[in-house]
Amino acid sequence: MDPLKKFGTLEQPEAEAYVARLIKAIDSVNPVLNNFNDWDCDLIFDALKVGSSKMQSIGFYTLLRRNKKVLLSFSNLPHAVSLELKLHMIELLNDPRCTQRDIFDNRIIAINFYREHWQDISSRFLANSISDIPHPINILANGYWGGSANSANADLILMAQLWRNSGYTNLKMIRGTEFIQRQYTDSRTAIIGTIHKEVIFKREQLMKRLEDRNIIYLKDIFSDNEIRFDATQRVKDQWIGFFKYPLWMRSEIRSFLLDKVSHDEFSRASVYAFSVTPLRDFLYETFTNPSPKDITAELIDSMFLDWGNEKKLAGKNWWTDAARVIEYAGRKWPQKWPSLSFSSRSARKIKKRQCVEVGGRLHKSKEGAGRSTPKDIVEKISAIIKQAPDPIPLIFLLAISTGARRDDLHAIQYDCLFPDEDPNFMQLRFWQNKVRKWNIKPLLISDPAHKRIIDMIKIQQDRIVSLIGKKTLHLFPKFYGEKESYVSPSFTTTEIKYLCIKNKILNSDGGIFNFTWHPLRHYRGTEMALSGHDILSIMFELGHESPDMATSYVNHRTQIKKKALIAKGGGRFYDIQGVLDDKISILLQRKEDAAKVTRVCGGACTIPAQIGDWCEHANACFTCTYFRADSQDSEFFKSEALRLKALIFEQESTISELRKENKLRLSEIENRRLARNTEVLNNIHNIVAAIDSRGAYSGNERAYKASVQS
Numbered sequence: 181m182d183p184l185k186k187f188g189t190l191e192q193p194e195a196e197a198y199v200a201r202l203i204k205a206i207d208s209v210n211p212v213l214n215n216f217n218d219w220d221c222d223l224i225f226d227a228l229k230v231g232s233s234k235m236q237s238i239g240f241y242t243l244l245r246r247n248k249k250v251l252l253s254f255s256n257l258p259h260a261v262s263l264e265l266k267l268h269m270i271e272l273l274n275d276p277r278c279t280q281r282d283i284f285d286n287r288i289i290a291i292n293f294y295r296e297h298w299q300d301i302s303s304r305f306l307a308n309s310i311s312d313i314p315h316p317i318n319i320l321a322n323g324y325w326g327g328s329a330n331s332a333n334a335d336l337i338l339m340a341q342l343w344r345n346s347g348y349t350n351l352k353m354i355r356g357t358e359f360i361q362r363q364y365t366d367s368r369t370a371i372i373g374t375i376h377k378e379v380i381f382k383r384e385q386l387m388k389r390l391e392d393r394n395i396i397y398l399k400d401i402f403s404d405n406e407i408r409f410d411a412t413q414r415v416k417d418q419w420i421g422f423f424k425y426p427l428w429m430r431s432e433i434r435s436f437l438l439d440k441v442s443h444d445e446f447s448r449a450s451v452y453a454f455s456v457t458p459l460r461d462f463l464y465e466t467f468t469n470p471s472p473k474d475i476t477a478e479l480i481d482s483m484f485l486d487w488g489n490e491k492k493l494a495g496k497n498w499w500t501d502a503a504r505v506i507e508y509a510g511r512k513w514p515q516k517w518p519s520l521s522f523s524s525r526s527a528r529k530i531k532k533r534q535c536v537e538v539g540g541r542l543h544k545s546k547e548g549a550g551r552s553t554p555k556d557i558v559e560k561i562s563a564i565i566k567q568a569p570d571p572i573p574l575i576f577l578l579a580i581s582t583g584a585r586r587d588d589l590h591a592i593q594y595d596c597l598f599p600d601e602d603p604n605f606m607q608l609r610f611w612q613n614k615v616r617k618w619n620i621k622p623l624l625i626s627d628p629a630h631k632r633i634i635d636m637i638k639i640q641q642d643r644i645v646s647l648i649g650k651k652t653l654h655l656f657p658k659f660y661g662e663k664e665s666y667v668s669p670s671f672t673t674t675e676i677k678y679l680c681i682k683n684k685i686l687n688s689d690g691g692i693f694n695f696t697w698h699p700l701r702h703y704r705g706t707e708m709a710l711s712g713h714d715i716l717s718i719m720f721e722l723g724h725e726s727p728d729m730a731t732s733y734v735n736h737r738t739q740i741k742k743k744a745l746i747a748k749g750g751g752r753f754y755d756i757q758g759v760l761d762d763k764i765s766i767l768l769q770r771k772e773d774a775a776k777v778t779r780v781c782g783g784a785c786t787i788p789a790q791i792g793d794w795c796e797h798a799n800a801c802f803t804c805t806y807f808r809a810d811s812q813d814s815e816f817f818k819s820e821a822l823r824l825k826a827l828i829f830e831q832e833s834t835i836s837e838l839r840k841e842n843k844l845r846l847s848e849i850e851n852r853r854l855a856r857n858t859e860v861l862n863n864i865h866n867i868v869a870a871i872d873s874r875g876a877y878s879g880n881e882r883a884y885k886a887s888v889q890s
Contacts, residue, residue, distance in 0.1 A: 395423075454501055456501055496527045
């Protein structure tokens with residue numbers, strides 16, 4: 181017997197257990213459904229409590245109910261197969277996202293295919309159930325499983341095409357900046373493969389504990405309390421797969437990921453980005469039959485890095501994810517895995533990083549300068565954006581005005597405008613999912629640009645109420661059946677790409693500009709810097725956790741430096757004890773002393789630049805003895821003190837809640853943050869007191885003038 185065909189077929193005891201769990205799952209909904217193989221509308225309506233509006237949309241409810249016509253038939257099928265299809269349809273009928281009639285019509289066709297051809301299918305694939313049929317995702321190859329989850333069993337699809345006398349459909353789509361055509365299996369045939377895959381996934385859920393599953397749905401590891409998680413499950417539930425990893429490393433990778441999620445260290449986006457497939461591919465190219473005993477420090481630190489650089493793998497995660505998994509496995513399974521530790525410095529050897537680090541992270545100038553959408557491109561798109569369908573013009577306006585992240589921008593809530601305590605302002609509020617905080621942008625009502633944002637948001641709100649008849653959760657809602665989500669970023673990206681192609685908007689190389697949303701964050705950061713905003717203001721605007729990260733979003737550095745040089749003058753600077761340091765204003769202006777002092781948020785840093793690319797006090801200037809506060813930033817320090825007081829109160833409450841929930845590790849981490857913020861607040865009080873008592877420099881001349889060479 182061919183082992184590839186036999187893979188996945190259940191042994192008799194397990195097959196019996198599988199059938200028992202299918203029956204139990206159906207009984208948990210309504211035992212009546214197990215007693216009938218022919219389901220008419222009355223049975224579905226009464227047993228599933230499916231609303232009549234949904235029934236009308238899926239099966240000519242009135243006509244079929246009057247004629248008592250069978251809607252779904254599972255007869256002439258083996259018991260296991262009929263149970264698999266019944267459970268599949270029960271979940272579909274109870275899914276609020278699935279109300280379109282064609283969804284059900286297509287599945288009725290698929291069920292009829294399985295009914296008419298099960299004998300041939302069973303013989304061809306040696307299968308006793310649909311989940312026994314091999315699928316590319318779980319067919320053994322190269323020592324592990326892992327075909328594309330989006331593909332299907334080609335032989336099964338061919339049987340369906342011959343049965344339906346159907347072929348492929350050509351669809352036109354945009355890839356990059358070009359139109360391409362792709363072939364797709366027609367939907368009524370493709371659904372046969374979809375049911376096959378989803379039944380395999382369901383078997384994983386029924387037969388295995390969460391920590392042993394090769395398919396894990398994100399809804400099973402992320403709580404409903406996570407803002408926006410439910411809205412991202414648009415057409416179907418998102419999942420992560422582990423079939424792609426060989427058995428000898430699969431459980432370790434799965435355990436590592438679940439551990440990260442359980443400690444709130446991985447978000448949904450992090451889970452999707454996580455992958456150890458580069459390590460898998462490297463090991464199988466290097467060894468005939470790899471195992472943990474082959475893994476050494478030199479192999480990962482040297483050979484794996486060289487291999488990745490040769491493959492031109494981008495970013496750092498391909499190496500750092502693998503290193504962290506190996507470290508974790510060595511700690512948890514020391515008898516099987518080597519005990520290794522890797523330094524993050526090794527990642528510096530990676531050649532194709534997302535940002536070239538020239539002189540440290542604060543100087544991503546070589547590549548970073550090109551990460552911002554050019555101003556002339558923004559102006560050209562702004563001139564034609566009204567050609568795009570609603571609500572894309574408003575989303576684009578908000579993007580260049582707020583610098584919000586792509587998903588935060590599209591998922592902004594309907595109630596996003598709030599009155600400010602100052603009647604001259606309105607507040608624009610939106611949730612930042614990456615840092616899990618609300619961002620508040622003040623809008624000056626008398627400012628024409630801000631007034632336009634306010635007016636366009638109100639127009640969009642009125643448009644929603646007019647179309648839907650009520651307020652929605654999102655400002656840019658998109659409904660999937662009865663479930664509300666928000667307009668897809670991929671849809672808006674494609675529409676703007678189409679505009680760029682149609683209107684021949686060109687990049688600096690003469691090619692069509694390849695639009696994406698993220699560079700508009702860099703555009704916003706750069707425009708703010710050019711307008712004179714300090715790095716802390718940019719940090720708050722873009723929703724970053726540190727000035728360091730915010731600085732990487734400021735591009736066109738030379739232009740900004742020229743502007744700063746013109747504005748540079750004298751000043752008074754105080755250390756965190758409130759002591760005046762009158763040398764700083766001179767050092768800041770002297771070109772020959774540029775290595776001795778540098779500008780940071782709220783003042784200057786006197787730590788010598790020669791010590792290296794980074795500072796151990798990064799992100800904690802206000803606790804650093806090298807920091808000097810600029811007396812002209814007094815108002816900033818006062819507002820920062822108010823913000824810290826609110827943050828400290830919030831952290832104290834969080835620590836109390838974490839301890840009550842016995843989350844000791846998280847409470848310890850939060851307690852260290854609280855201690856640092858308390859120290860920062862005390863130091864800021866010292867600075868403010870010193871500035872208030874001694875004042876700021878108010879002269880009319882520069883404190884330092886370059887000597888004139890005769």
